[in-house]
Amino acid sequence: VGDSADYDREVQSVCPYCGVGCQLSFKIKEDRIVYVDGAGGPANENRLCVKGRFGFDYISHDHRLTKPLIRREGMPKGLNVDPARPLDTFREATWEEALAFAADGMKGRGRQIAGFGSAKCSNEEAYLFQKLIRQGFGHNNVDHCTRLCHASSVTALIENVGSGAVTATFNEIENADVAIVIGANPVENHPVAATYFKQFAKRGGKLIVMDPRGQALKRHATHMLQFLPGADVSMLNAIMHVIVEEGLADRQYIEAMTEDYDAMVAHLKGFTPEKMSALCGIDAQTLRAVARDFAGGKAGMIFWGMGISQHIHGTDNSRCLISLALMCGHIGRPGTGLHPLRGQNNVQGASDAGLVPMFLPDYQSVGDDGVRSAFTQVWNSGDFSGEDGLTVTEILDAVHAGDIRGMYILGENPAMSDPDVEHARDALARLDHLVVQDIFLTETANFADVILPASAWAEKTGTVTNTNRQVQMGRPAVPMPGDAREDWWITTELARRLGLDWPYTHPSEIFSEMKRNMRSLDNITWERLEHENAVTYPVHGPDQPGEAVVFGDAFPRPQGRAKFTPASVIAPDEVPDADYPMILTTGRQLEHWHTGSMTRRSTVLDGVEPEANCSLHPSTLRKLGTAPGGMVRLTTRRGSVELMARADRAVAPDMVFLPFAFVEAAANVLTNPALDPYGKIPEFKFSACKVEAVEVE
């Protein structure tokens, strides 16, 4: 941190990392960012975490792509490119040549082409990406990383409350007196949101933390329920059973605002805490105490993360949380609400903008003829398929089946992020034509036929939407390196070469087009965002603030009522056995972000956490005959990785926690691709695993 003498200009923008969406101020000297300060955004009120404050210098790393690249004739595809020596495998090309090459390989191939867009790009860029696939190829095989993080939460929310976004901002916890944080580790993954949770606990709010892994928020918790991995439904049903049995439910709210409560009550009968205790590992007394605290609160909120969503029963887990809030009447008032903590900085916005295979922008069904017609009118083009498209993992399966032959991948890294990643890498290697648009030569770009050099967040203009439904203005702080270009420009130029008549010359024009079929953007204009920096949707007038809490009067469902959907207990897809006796779970660390392409090139962040590591309980390390710092081999039915072990009492003795940012010990070599049948999200949080100590010579 410096003072004004250290910089010659400053630019207010948004953090490029997590869904909290902190506003920050880039301090710039001679067109380089020299440091970053927090700014007064609605989500962060000047606070920043270590990533927002120190994770900015990746943008000037030597590995930045600065020229379009085309694969040299005969060079084999595989994880074999040194990012410092890309020209061994690729040759430099002009934009004209690279765009023509990219378009020629896709032209006229209809359903053989699929696309992965990005939650790291702006809303305008996400909108253009889905438009390109739908308008250019006539189908809906377009998806992005929401499929790997909160697809199951969104499915349950749309089903039961009629909208996939949060019902209240996380800052509303200021008005709550009880809150549940389940399957989330906000101190590491949403650190600025965690500061609000800690303040809530410090002023006497009852904070109930539920997670199979211990975590730092435990210190502030009224109750810490370290339940058995995968036992969410049995635990939550037991809590709801107590609420019904002890007459703690809010009958007035249930009668006025919901449907199917009687079926829920009947379903919960068998889930006594005494019976469920053995299944979930939490004693009946604690389950009863939590039920009383949550139902007895005047205003309660529920926050959840990927510990809830990334299971084959992820949608059921979210259904339980929604039912729990509904039966207590904890929705629609200050200090109440449902809040899945979104991961990437623009995963909410990219989903809102239609970067999903079953929905057009604003979650309008692709199967609705009227909806498609409204879009084709604005796009001035013919109709496209009304069939739901394929999701992320289904697209890669379709590549293996030979049905998809070409892909356009913007800012995603499936060669690191997909479950059973060798299967994903094999799929990428099989493609006839792979166009990758990114800022670095990622693992996925190793398989590309052509690479289009894109802009980092601090170099682009565009809007992003955070976990709170706050649409915020991102501004360019520094110029792009070499011939790199903004993503909206690249997608537009590609569309033109595919024969589409796209007129855009600035992101504001794309935003105006989005507004024509997105009611969520009513009363939000480009000019307003330039002036106010952030506006929360929905907003009911050009001068009004948006709604921090929604659904006070009615839900966007038939008769305005939310719905109870009962969930039954389902075992994880892969239960530990004699060969694979441990449970593997994966996640992020405070200093690293997703597949590591940015944070492992950030000096401070990679300096703090430079080496692949996994966490095991000290007793497990002793049993293995090793010690903290020793090497271990983790093996599942998909493969093995070797890496350094840490001692961590937060991890149960039969469990191993593995961060997924390290390519040298890629977590997804091990993970199980089994899918939740509703949200189509893989079971990243539970695989049967074997752990062995490795002798180092």
Ligand code: SF4
């Ligand atoms: Fe960035 Fe999230 Fe940290 Fe805020 S909490 S500074 S948005 S990584």
